[in-house]
Amino acid sequence: MKYPLSISKSVLLLGRHALLSVDDLLPQLKEALTKWQNDSLVWSYGGVEIVLTYRHNVFVEADSLECVSCGLLATHFAIEKVAATKRWPESWALNLYGTPHGKQTYFTQDHIVPKSKGGASDLTNLQVMCWPCNLEKGDSQ
Numbered sequence: 001m002k003y004p005l006s007i008s009k010s011v012l013l014l015g016r017h018a019l020l021s022v023d024d025l026l027p028q029l030k031e032a033l034t035k036w037q038n039d040s041l042v043w044s045y046g047g048v049e050i051v052l053t054y055r056h057n058v059f060v061e062a063d064s065l066e067c068v069s070c071g072l073l074a075t076h077f078a079i080e081k082v083a084a085t086k087r088w089p090e091s092w093a094l095n096l097y098g099t100p101h102g103k104q105t106y107f108t109q110d111h112i113v114p115k116s117k118g119g120a121s122d123l124t125n126l127q128v129m130c131w132p133c134n135l136e137k138g139d140s141q
């Protein structure tokens with residue numbers, strides 16, 4: 001991948017630290033998230049401080065890590081440096097990817113009932129979706 005890289009409307013990646021298989025990392029992530037409190041959690045992992053956000057709860061609670069829309073399976077996590085946004089300073093993020101045809105595809109959380117229609121931002125209303133399907137869904141609403 002070429003950096004800087006824009007993976008969504010608001011996320012700009014500056015570089016990559018490590019690549020980890022879903023099978024290896026998921027149990028450790030689940031353990032780390034037992035300390036979740038409200039908005040985010042800093043996780044010391046592999047020598048860096050990773051900022052975990054609510055989508056990580058959605059990932060570990062999903063029955064299977066695949067896109068609910070197209071069925072793409074997530075294969076790995078990447079620890080990546082994220083450029084500063086209004087909400088966060090520059091930080092390390094743990095991003096989830098699938099690799100259809102060797103092409104890295106970013107995974108995100110999707111609101112089943114859209115936020116604009118009063119949908120909650122919690123586990124009852126969030127599901128795992130790949131970014132291309134999320135974009136398509138957004139465009140059709």
Ligand SMILES: [Zn+2]
Nearest residue numbers: 067070130133
């Ligand atoms: Zn998809």
